[in-house]
Amino acid sequence: MAVASGSVAFQSGYIKSARGVKLFTCSWLPANQEVKALVFLCHGYGVECSIFMRGTGTRLAQAGYAVFGIDYEGHGKSEGAVCLVERFSDVVDDCSSYFRSIRGNYNALGSISHDRTPVEMPDYKNKARFLYGESMGGAVALLIHRKEPMDWNGAVLVAPMCKISEKLKPHPVIVSILTRLSPLIKSWKIVPSKNIIDHAFKDPIKRDEIRANPYVYQDKPRVQTALQMMVASTDLEQRLDEVTFPFLVVHGKEDTVTDPACSVELHKRARSTDKTLNLYPEMWHGLTVGESDENIERVFADIVAWLNLRSPAGALTAKTLQQSDLKMVIDDHKLTASNGVCNNNHSFN
Template sequence: MEFEYQEEYVKSSRGVQLFTCRWLPSDSSSPKALVFICHGYGMECSGFMRECGIRLARARYAVFGIDYEGHGRSSGSRCYIKKFENIVNDCHDFFKSVCAEKDYRYKGRFLYGESMGGAVALLLHKKDPLFYHGAVLVAPMCKISEKLKPRPVVVNMLTGFENLVPKWKIVPTKDVIDSAFKDPFKREEVRNNKLIYQDKPRLKTALEMLRTSMMVEESLKLVTLPFVVLHGDADTVTDPEISKALYDRARSKDKTMKLYAGMWHALTAGETDENVGVVFADIIAWLDKHAAEGNLLVEPLHETFNVGIQKLPSPPPAAEKHSHHRSYLCGFQGTAHASFSYVASSPDCCSRARWSRDVKIMFIDERGKRNISNCFPFKLHSTFSVLKY
């Protein structure tokens, strides 16, 4: 085998269990450098970023990925970003814990960010400007396109509700998968990946991403590390002008921009095999040039370096079931709404739940009047659609 794949769970400084994985060159070869993956919004590493990990490992790079809190196989409410800085801090801690490992202390360090992961990578660089030796940025989310920027009145309205219903899946968006993945077969593969979040963005998540994009845009001139930014000129998810702005404003003396004619947003996972091969060839060529011996000055970390990451001895067992009383808005066959408490079998409920008790159902008639049906009779384990608020 040309590479070795490993999985590991770690616990963050906030006590969150995070899934991590790594693709390593075969045992007989020492890696040229370390590459740290920052995946995109709603994505995950073990499946979606697998092709990236394998290609880079075969090119003799040690590749490390982490599923953000609430993403993929990590714990947390699905795709809920309470604070974007939590993502950055978790990546910062995990990546540095890898760099402190004995085999990797003197290896070059490169960031690899796709879409929202591009913003994560740039914020990691901002957090420690001299630590990483370069970055590969694929269609990065580092500026809000003027064509997509919401009006201030809309932002103000949503901001007024974010602390009341932060996890509400209310933000209207177009189908990103249809817009990002050009190849229909690969698009279907993404839809079948149950670890990828495919629902509407949560209110707090959307606002955090908006604020982060604006913050990154304001600090583009502070970017000083070597980087290559790659973008499809037919990308409708993140405007190619975003990458041009990064290239123009960054103070980096070593910067490269690759613009691919006719390609969409998912350059490494949504194009034809031929196009994907072209993109990865450019990425690996750039890494090879910048990871060459003699080009890097590595300040080693040591095992005593405290990064707040606790390695777990084995993947954590399935979450123990507990009873939690919570309030929900419920719709029964599209006609009834109720506000009540129930006993859930897990902390984070899915879109459907089973009930084992009678409840009070509040019907809303055409005139908006509320009619209460006391102790509406439901049989044991009747199933309802649930909207958490």
């Protein structure tokens, strides 16, 4: 399905994963300007791209970016048991495969269908490309980077799930019991947890809008899903020093879903030479959808400014932008960049 609205063209369709699962995909493309770079969305736990992340896709497309998203298996409009993550690696592999097909040549996709009508798309293989991960999607983005360390120009990580906070870790006995029973009860919705929507999204009106989205999962986590998220987070925590690409982390200081201290640790331990951390006082977990309009615009202004500084005009080679090239780009833009955008330890106090 293709829909044009003002300066943004929205398209959606389906692909089949390597396991034969039908996965929903969508994109927001600038309608009246040249594409600056590509942005690939990795959504969070229990949500999806076309409705929940519509604001993200639209804003970035209006800023000149071609934005692509995919609903994970069991999420949103994709096939699969609702919110059951059998293997976290499957989520990573599905995203990686789909994103790679677009980066190389969108028209080469043999299994994509847009209402059964082929859609002509530009060749994007010479465009800069960025990952964009929210919450659990932050873990997905970081694991894609680990899998393809030289293939990305950077990432925007919004309240990323990159480590389990000590305050939130389940008791080892609980973990041991669930691990042993998981093969028998993997799909059971019994994992104790607080109401994510109540704790993630600050604005009550936006909170109600999120609840009204029929594709947002609102039940207790399934046993296997919770275990897979814990394993992925623990793995990332142990290997944060393997993160080497440029990244921006934005995190609300009052987030009780993913601990902002974990983002601080990511920023500290990552070996990236270009890394920026923005902490926002009084903001919660849902920085891009659950805050006041003013706060949401503030966060997106920072995100777009960061991307603009790392998306030089014209085509790039397929290799990742080198640090020397990035430094030259940053130096060229210092006079016009907003204050603090390039600060490697930017915190709003």
